[in-house]
Amino acid sequence: MNNYLIQIVEDDPSVKKLLEITFKEYQFKSVSCESKKSAFGMFLGHNPDLLIVDLGLPDGDGKEFIKQIREISKLPIIVLSARHDEREIVAALDAGADDYITKPFSVNELLARIRANLRRKINEENISDTITCGALEMNIASRDIFFKKEPLKLTPIEYELLKYFILNTNKTLTHKQILKEVWGVGYQNEMQYLRTYVNALRKKIEQNSTRPTYIKTESGIGYRFNCNNE
Amino acid sequence: MKNSTLKYGTYSFILKALTILAVITLISHVFGAYLDIINIGLIHIIPVVVVAIHGNMKATIFITLLSVVFFNFLYIPPLYSFNVHDELYLWSFGIFAAVGWIVTVQAKNLMKQTKQNELRESLLHIISHDLRTPLSTIHGTINLILSNSDMEKNSIKNLLEDINYASLRMKRLIANLLDSTRLSSGDINLKLEWCDFEDIVGVALEEFSQIQKDELLEIKIDEMGLFWGDNTLLTQLIINLFDNAFKYSKENTKIKLLIIHDKTFVKIKIFNKSDYINKVKLKNIFDKFYRFEDTNDISGSGIGLAICKSIVTLHGGTIKALSEDEGMLIEVRLPILKKAKLL
Known part of the structure; x- marks a missing residue:
């Protein structure tokens, strides 16, 4: 259906699996990695249309990664946060993320956010x-x-x-x-x-x-x- | 009845100490010659310790004084007078007081810990019960769907709706538990900011399902300026009030929320129809872990309303529950501390 590629940066295997299955079901292509270290290389290699980043990565801060990406790209970034830690979320948004969603999230909500963010990207282009x-x-x-x-x-x-x-x-x-x-x-x-x-x-x-x-x-x-x- | 036995139970230890003091006086009198003044002094510490382990500083002071007076009057020369010739005896009085003080403080700490442990235990009890109820819905329903491969689409959707509802309940309960540990730790600081009640109610409503929002609620909010309070906690307050109303409301009856603005305070009223609730119970409803005895089947716990009370108290307000018009009315009064200045 669509040709969008989503990159998932998430270390929790069950959440990662849920995301991968969901994207497959809704005809998105996806690639995923578990750490901040491999995320940047993967980003450069695949040039995804949208990023989903967990804030609590094992090898460091998701915010740093977002800042790094923002220096070279304007693609939509959606942040996943385990707790409703408002300060962390605000910091991630101020660092350049476009949107956030807290766990446990409903798949519908996530998809709605992904579609909305992709649409905004198109609007900005046309x-x-x-x-x-x-x-x-x-x-x-x-x-x-x-x-x-x-x-x-x-x-x-x-x-x-x-x-x-x-x-x-x-x-x-x-x-x-x-x-x-x-x-x-x-x-x-x-x-x-x-x-x-x-x-x-x-x-x-x-x-x-x-x-x-x-x-x-x-x-x-x-x-x-x-x-x-x- | 209960009150008087409680009172007797609370103060009986003073009586016990007095009896011991009397016995000691008797023993000292009879065996005084063998015991020597030092030992008589030492046994006079016993009633002090007996009282002190109950952790009541006033009682300790009282018995210490009494013990010292008895000891001084009856055994320290000159006998049967309060004159103290030797400075050393003043020292022993000081020691009496010190022993009493140390033991009382320690006992107080210990009692506080015991109380906290009790709280923790009942909290655990509630968690295991209240998390298990929605969890069993989720677990059971999923198994039902998994084992019936040819179920109708419509009935599957209904069951999924149940799972969704149960998981929302679990989410709210977990938020409440986190809040309750934060609130009961005592050293919480309000994060005061300008709050908009319309906005707060809107956010609170997001926690509930569509059916609850659309069909069962009637909301009226006065036109008013911003309110100076803790936005997160006030949101939690409204969520818990809604949650409680939904839990105890009679089926298919409306729940009414009114937010009224007055010069010096904001009043929040929430009403739900319910079977008759007796007044004694209404008084206890804001106690931690209280739940109507006869409504054991309703999931949830007293924790929600206890949190409401903490939040209201932290804002310097009051909360009460009334039985009215075949239902329950909860009324919150929050003082207006500050008025917003605009541009």
Whole structure:
């Protein structure tokens, strides 16, 4: 079906097996390795379309590996974390990973994330005039945002925030990353701004703000702008 | 009834020490000539030690004083007076007090350890029971599917739904266990930040299955600013409140969550229909490891609500359970400590 190649870096044999079987079942090609040491060579040799990296590798930090990769490639990186260790996950995202998933994970969730991240990669390669996400539409040139075909009334900061979310669709963004990009350097710890504006945005675009479908909260980590145009 | 026996049991050791002191006085009087002052002094330490091993500092001080007074008054010359001529005797009084203090402190430590061991034991008990319940669902259902090769697709899907539900329960329980060890270790620091209750409720809902979310819940949250609290713990609080409501709620009845904003506090109310719960039990519901006796078949444990109480207390708030309108209402009150300043 597709021709995507996924590289798995995971030392736990049962998780590795589960991933390999899943990918085979869903017609992805995959290669896998167990350590940081062999991962880089494998990456250069196979040039995969997406990376899945376990954070707790036996021979060292997954973060180091992510940084190494980021110096030479922009491919999507999804991090696997054994515990819900928020600090580790945030550090990995800040190091350049695009998304994360914690064990135990559901295969459906993982596949959804993989597809979303691959789609983002394609979108970045084929630049079009508009970005559509559900009932939201953004014109790239004019930067106007429409909701259900109507122009969306937003304050300047709400607009900047939503624009940043749309441009980083299906990517987990840490609080710090968002604050730095939308509010500027020096605002990285001003969480109250972020929470207030996310709340306000949700009121404008979500049907039910306690069950958001666009702006998802990643507790203790950040937010993720979800877009599932199948 | 229980209370009075408890009280008697708690303080009976003082009576015991007093009796021993009386016996010692008697012995010292009768055999005083053979025993010599040093030995009489030494046996007066016995009641001090007897009291001290119960770890109650006040009782120890009381008996030490009494013992010293008796010893001084009856045996140290000049007899039948409190004058102490020799400085050496002051020393022996000091030693009495020191012995009492050391033993009391040691006893206190020991008692604390015993209590912790008891807690740990009941925790283990609960873990083995409560993890085993969903695990047996998973194990049994998987075996059923594996042994029936020609099962209908629909019934397989139903069974898988059960497995999914059981594994979600296990996941929540494990999160709770980790929290409970963190909370009961005592030296926890709140990670205070600006929290949005709508957001917190949204995250909490992700922990539950679609059916629970869509059909059984009614949520109303007041329009309010941000709340200064520990985001992770408050999320856990809401998850546990939902979990408890789902566990004890009557089948096919709605669960209502209200978050009310007032000037000085935020009130969280969660209500579920349930068979009549007696009031004594409601008082104990936040104790660690408490569970309604007659609902043994319901999986889960008292640990969830005990964690709720710890979280609420850490935020300086209160939590109570009421029986109302053929159901149970849990009411949390959290004081507003700080108001967010915006731009």
